[in-house]
Amino acid sequence: MCEKHDIVIIGGGPAGLAAAVAAYDAGVTDVVVIDREEAPGGVLRQCIHNGFGLHKLGRELTGPEYAAVYAKEAARRGIRILRETMVTALSPDRVVTACSREGILKIEAGAVILAMGCRERSRGALNISGTRPAGIFSAGTAQRLINCEGYMVGKKAVILGSGDIGLIMARRMTLEGAKVEAVCELMPYSGGLTRNIVQCLEDFDIPLYLSTTVAEIHGRQRLEGVTLISVDENRRPIPGTERYIGCDTLLLSCGLIPENELSLGAGIPLDGITGGALVDERRETEIPGIFACGNVLQVHDLVDYVSDEAELAGRSAADFVRGISPAGKTLPVFAEKGVRYCLPQRIHAGASAPVELYMRVAQPRERVKIVARSGERILAEVSRRRVAPGEMEKITLKPDALCGAEEICVSLEDL
Ligand SMILES: Cc1cc2nc3c(=O)[nH]c(=O)nc-3n(C[C@H](O)[C@H](O)[C@H](O)COP(=O)(O)OP(=O)(O)OC[C@H]3O[C@@H](n4cnc5c(N)ncnc54)[C@H](O)[C@@H]3O)c2cc1C
Known part of the structure; x- marks a missing residue:
């Protein structure tokens, strides 16, 4: 057809x-x-x-x-x-x-x-060593099984990854009667929204272990436990920090x-x-x-x-x-100093409406401003008390600010 x-x-x-x-x-x-x-x-x-x-x-x-x-x-x-x-x-x-x-x-x-x-990123993509028992799910798969299929995935869980899906599933598993032993996060900060850390972990006394990952998976038929390990600032495992947690379920929420x-x-x-x-x-x-x-x-x-x-x-x-398409050249947009990426990656110089630039920062920072410049000229800036990679940021460029601009660089600066 x-x-x-x-x-x-x-x-x-x-x-x-x-x-x-x-x-x-x-x-x-x-x-x-x-x-x-x-x-x-x-x-x-x-x-x-x-x-x-x-x-x-x-x-x-x-x-x-x-x-x-x-x-x-x-x-x-x-x-x-x-x-x-x-x-x-x-x-x-x-x-x-x-x-x-x-x-x-x-x-x-x-x-x-x-x-x-x-x-979702799978276990294969994460390369965790150990056996391959039942009881390991991506967080979204577990969510679908519980919420749509009516199938409870386990009784005692560890969650790897503190992005929003992992946080929401920690609460969901608890509400369905499971014990969530811990949420572990490889980075020294959570990848989720602050509101989800409060409402999904703190309200239910679920511990969040930062700079921690799963080193080993145990169990033959069904998962029996995981070995957690702390990591250093380069995300390398620190020998001697291993600890075992018994669990029948591991949820992966790793991107x-x-x-x-x-x-x-x-x-x-x-x-x-x-x-x-x-x-x-x-x-x-x-x-x-x-x-x-x-x-x-x-x-x-x-x-x-x-x-x-x-x-x-x-x-x-x-x-x-x-048949309506913008004419004229496009200006490239670059993410710099503390900004991980910026979107859109190019803007028409003659854009007639304000342009919102969306971005994520590389690391949590306090008391900063997000600045968009063309050369030395500041096109737009906005102050923030706190920024974190888990929360998307945006800054608005007005059309007249784009006049005469060449390339646009967006960066974080201390207040
Ligand atoms: C577990 C979880 C919790 C969340 N919690 C929140 C929250 O509390 N608040 C909030 O604001 N947001 C939340 N979100 C985020 C929100 O769900 C997403 O931002 C939103 O669903 C993204 O919409 P989308 O249309 O881009 O993608 P999706 O919702 O993923 O839709 C994509 C669609 O494309 C279809 N598709 C893909 N490939 C093909 C193909 N080749 N052919 C035909 N169809 C195809 C898929 O079947 C799917 O229906 C959550 C997300 C998850 C996963």
């Missing part, structure tokens, strides 16, 4: 849904969303805790409730969502190949929006990897730090007419910002379909 559509969106999670609604509202109504799952909503369908939507919708929702808001908006506009359909290839000239029970579908798209989300296999197949250049595409301020990749948003572009901590980014990508894709 071969079809033609103005905009094809790969992924029907919160990013894909928000992009579809925004593109439609911008005047391009021939929009198709493709998702491999049986229902839209992405990861939010398994996130039954609350805390979603405070910034974007001004109310506190659960993940499925937040996803439902956007799914309803898409349905109200009659946007077509192809379910249980897996996109298997994307070409640089925007031909999308997908397969479903009905067979192979090819769509020639006026514009494509990548919204495939990300996946997310943007799902960019399709992007690579289309020849889209990726950023070595974010793992997502290199984009301009409209979220257009380096291949014209292909846009990206949400966790496939950069791992977000709050879905509210995913929706903002997706709306921008949806409007930009609609502009592209209608």
Whole structure:
């Protein structure tokens, strides 16, 4: 089967849904969303805790409730969502190949929006030594089993990794009656939001061991315990600090990897730090007419910002379909001194609307300012009492600040 559509969106999670609604509202109504799952909503369908939507919708929702808001908006506009359909290839000239029970579908798209989300780092990628017993799960898999399948994964757990998913699962396991012995974190600071450390660990007296990792896994059929070890400032294990904790479950929450296999197949250049595409301020990749948003572009901590980014990508894709593209040169954006990455990686000098630069810092710091400069000229700056890698930061560049700018460097400076 071969079809033609103005905009094809790969992924029907919160990013894909928000992009579809925004593109439609911008005047391009021939929009198709493709998702491999049986229902839209992405990861939010398994996130039954609350805390979603405070910034974007001004109310506190659960993940499925937040996803439902956007799914309803898409349905109200009659946007077509192809379910249980897996996109298997994307070409640089925007031909999308997908397969479903009905067979192979090819769509020639006026514009494509990548919204495939990300996946979790596995035990294999972490290289932990020991046996291979049952009882070791990625935190997201355990979340799905407990929240969607009604299957409790264990009784006594250790969690490796203190990102938001690990913190949320520590609380979830406790609420379901398991004993969470500890959350261990390789780095000397947590990778999660402060609110999650308080609400998910401190409120339940779950210890957080920083600069600590799992050195060994024990057990043959089922996990029996893990050996923890402290690490030095270079993340090297410190001999003599080993301690054994008996447990039947180990949850791994050690980072997310943007799902960019399709992007690579289309020849889209990726950023070595974010793992997502290199984009301009409209979220257009380096291949014209292909846009990206949400966790496939950069791992977000709050879905509210995913929706903002997706709306921008949806409007930009609609502009592209209608032949509206910004003219003029682009300014490269560099992350420097204390800033790990900055997105977008390039900005059109003639951008007519304010441009928000999103970034993550390399290490926790107190009393700093985030400064964007072009040469010696300060384009924008903002002060922060505290910054941490787990919390995404942003700074806004006004269009007139971009006039005459060459390259843009973003750095942290002491206050
Ligand atoms: C455990 C956990 C807890 C979280 N807690 C919070 C929280 O408390 N508050 C908060 O704001 N945020 C939270 N988040 C973050 C939030 O869920 C994400 O930011 C958001 O879901 C990202 O949206 P997305 O659309 O980019 O990706 P996803 O939600 O991952 O959606 C991507 C979609 O693309 C589909 N897809 C991928 N590849 C293909 C393909 N080839 N073909 C067809 N379909 C494809 C997938 O099936 C999926 O439906 C949490 C996330 C997790 C994992």
